[in-house]
Amino acid sequence: MTEISYKAASQHFRSGDYTSSLVTINKLLDIQKDARTYMLLARTLKQLGHKAEAAQSFQLAAELGGQHSDDNLIEAIRLHFEVGEKEKALALASRILPKLTRDPELAFIVASLLFERGEARLARVFKTVLIRSKELSHMVLGARISLNTWDLFDPSDIETARVLLSRIPTSHPVRLMYLTFSREHSKFDAVERHQPIIDAAVAAGETDFIKLDGAFFNLHWTGDEHLNQLARSNTPAFSPKMTEARYQMPHSWDDKIRVGYLSSDLFDKHATMKLIRRVFELHDRDRFDVTLFCHSDPQLLESNEADRNEWGNLVTVRDMSDEEILAEIKSRNIDILVDLKGHTIGTRNSVFNMQAAPVQVAWLGFPGSTLNVDLDYAIGDKYVLPDSSKPHYYEKFCRLPETYQPNDPVHRPFAKPMTRKEVGLPEDAFIYASFNANRKITPEMLNLWAEIVKSTPNGILWILTNNADGRMNIQKKLLACGVPAKRILFMNKMQFEDHLNRIPLADLGLDTYPVNGHTTTSEMLWAGLPVLTYKGTNFASRVSESLLNAIDLPELIAEDEDDYVRIAVEFGKNPELIKPLRQRLEDNRLKSPLFDAERFTRHLETAYETMVDRAKQGLKPDHFDVACLPPRAEPFMEKSD
Numbered sequence: 001m002t003e004i005s006y007k008a009a010s011q012h013f014r015s016g017d018y019t020s021s022l023v024t025i026n027k028l029l030d031i032q033k034d035a036r037t038y039m040l041l042a043r044t045l046k047q048l049g050h051k052a053e054a055a056q057s058f059q060l061a062a063e064l065g066g067q068h069s070d071d072n073l074i075e076a077i078r079l080h081f082e083v084g085e086k087e088k089a090l091a092l093a094s095r096i097l098p099k100l101t102r103d104p105e106l107a108f109i110v111a112s113l114l115f116e117r118g119e120a121r122l123a124r125v126f127k128t129v130l131i132r133s134k135e136l137s138h139m140v141l142g143a144r145i146s147l148n149t150w151d152l153f154d155p156s157d158i159e160t161a162r163v164l165l166s167r168i169p170t171s172h173p174v175r176l177m178y179l180t181f182s183r184e185h186s187k188f189d190a191v192e193r194h195q196p197i198i199d200a201a202v203a204a205g206e207t208d209f210i211k212l213d214g215a216f217f218n219l220h221w222t223g224d225e226h227l228n229q230l231a232r233s234n235t236p237a238f239s240p241k242m243t244e245a246r247y248q249m250p251h252s253w254d255d256k257i258r259v260g261y262l263s264s265d266l267f268d269k270h271a272t273m274k275l276i277r278r279v280f281e282l283h284d285r286d287r288f289d290v291t292l293f294c295h296s297d298p299q300l301l302e303s304n305e306a307d308r309n310e311w312g313n314l315v316t317v318r319d320m321s322d323e324e325i326l327a328e329i330k331s332r333n334i335d336i337l338v339d340l341k342g343h344t345i346g347t348r349n350s351v352f353n354m355q356a357a358p359v360q361v362a363w364l365g366f367p368g369s370t371l372n373v374d375l376d377y378a379i380g381d382k383y384v385l386p387d388s389s390k391p392h393y394y395e396k397f398c399r400l401p402e403t404y405q406p407n408d409p410v411h412r413p414f415a416k417p418m419t420r421k422e423v424g425l426p427e428d429a430f431i432y433a434s435f436n437a438n439r440k441i442t443p444e445m446l447n448l449w450a451e452i453v454k455s456t457p458n459g460i461l462w463i464l465t466n467n468a469d470g471r472m473n474i475q476k477k478l479l480a481c482g483v484p485a486k487r488i489l490f491m492n493k494m495q496f497e498d499h500l501n502r503i504p505l506a507d508l509g510l511d512t513y514p515v516n517g518h519t520t521t522s523e524m525l526w527a528g529l530p531v532l533t534y535k536g537t538n539f540a541s542r543v544s545e546s547l548l549n550a551i552d553l554p555e556l557i558a559e560d561e562d563d564y565v566r567i568a569v570e571f572g573k574n575p576e577l578i579k580p581l582r583q584r585l586e587d588n589r590l591k592s593p594l595f596d597a598e599r600f601t602r603h604l605e606t607a608y609e610t611m612v613d614r615a616k617q618g619l620k621p622d623h624f625d626v627a628c629l630p631p632r633a634e635p636f637m638e639k640s641d
Contacts, residue, residue, distance in 0.1 A: 342366020
């Protein structure tokens with residue numbers, strides 16, 4: 001009887017009479033619930049347009065086993081994806097992961113979902129099958145995954161982008177992607193060939209394509225704040241209505257201000273923690289309750305040696321959905337929620353678009369406006385956030401009085417003496433050094449450095465490189481500029497303490513544009529090395545100006561590129577001129593605002609109090625400057641061995 005009913009249902013299905021097929025299957029299910037019947041039910045529901053129900057039926061068929069189990073599961077994944085049931089699709093996909101890495105269509109589905117959730121690192125397992133697919137959409141996603149896991153770049157990523165560009169040579173977004181990969185490996189031939197095409201399009205008024213550029217990567221090719229504002233490919237959905245809705249939400253205040261910090265960098269080896277750690281420890285617990293919402297990678301946390309409980313109340317949100325993170329924030333009644341990531345890898349800033357706290361703030365993680373994210377204030381200073389920048393920010397400016405960048409003078413070691421011989425540097429040369437990431441070194445910067453070193457009789461360029469490709473390409477470019485190979489020296493990355501020890505062996509640090517050294521510049525100044533920069537045009541290119549002013553070395557801020565070259569050559573030809581600057585750097589280090597974490601924390605807390613006072617009064621955020629504490633007369637800590 002059951003076999004007759006199944007055959008009848010199957011006959012109806014094959015003849016296209018899906019309604020009769022469904023009626024017959026429903027009767028059959030009263031007496032028989034096997035994989036074959038559920039699979040036929042799923043196929044029938046799919047033909048009738050009931051995709052969500054079909055997905056459930058395919059899933060049931062898969063769970064009941066049989067020779068078509070995997071095929072049924074794949075159909076369930078596809079249909080869940082089509083109807084927007086993304087979490088269900090991901091959950092099922094995890095059961096047949098090895099198969100997904102061989103099927104471009106399935107890989108595309110799962111990788112899209114992971115990418116959308118901000119899990120680009122997890123999606124990277126699908127990169128190879130996607131970029132080898134004949135489908136353009138698959139290849140684009142594979143390239144985007146590579147782009148958003150840039151610290152794992154390898155030469156195959158550049159080749160992927162190059163092939164993609166060859167397939168759609170008029171696509172500026174793909175060209176920008178190729179340029180991003182090329183900058184990571186200092187592939188200057190590609191940069192010099194393709195960047196002018198982008199520049200010409202912009203000059204002709206064609207800028208719509210920039211919205212597909214990543215906000216972080218955009219900073220590396222333009223210091224134009226208007227163009228920076230257009231790049232928003234990696235930003236969540238946003239509407240000003242979100243801000244208005246947040247202001248209308250009830251909130252209960254307390255005597256203490258409850259500050260929450262959201263970050264994936266909460267371990268002592270990360271560059272951000274080398275800056276902010278002491279601030280966390282110094283927050284006045286009588287006036288502030290500090291909570292750290294941590295979504296750091298567990299593997300990176302394994303390297304942490306600090307007692308993180310000294311930083312605040314730790315809440316691990318790594319594996320939570322945005323909704324679950326929001327619930328954690330709400331349960332603690334946070335007054336001020338601070339985004340320490342901005343548009344950098346691993347951000348969870350979509351939480352800020354969910355009315356998480358009455359005051360929402362951007363600080364430290366991203367040098368610019370955090371586009372499309374519901375933030376009230378951007379914390380900066382008068383150098384990185386001058387009045388002229390206000391039109392380019394959704395956030396209001398909270399300007400600290402001396403510098404926006406904190407620094408930890410307690411847990412950061414002092415540089416130990418080394419000799420030039422130990423690192424292979426000539427004793428009698430004037431050493432110009434760059435410790436910045438290779439992606440910050442543009443062809444234009446190398447042209448300037450070539451001019452500088454060629455004009456300095458015994459000048460040497462000493463450059464940190466991230467990879468072998470970068471080293472080869474930087475050398476090739478400098479040789480083409482007429483710099484002899486013997487005057488180009490390279491160094492590799494090494495442990496932080498060892499790196500710090502070698503910094504003072506240089507005579508002058510050379511900053512980069514349009515992205516300055518940030519933590520890198522602070523490290524050079526802490527180690528006792530003067531750093532030369534020139535005035536920038538956006539936050540990212542004004543950071544070193546802020547830091548140099550905060551340690552009273554304004555002479556090292558050139559007006560423009562020509563002045564930058566002039567000053568560098570003057571120091572190279574007259575090394576005695578730099579000695580008093582090095583001495584001033586040494587004298588100021590332990591009493592200047594730049595490394596005075598206690599002073600900085602008091603300024604920051606005043607800023608937080610101002611923000612909360614306005615919110616309590618029902619006033620909308622507005623630009624404000626924090627008043628400066630009286631200058632310190634004595635060192636804030638004793639130098640130790």
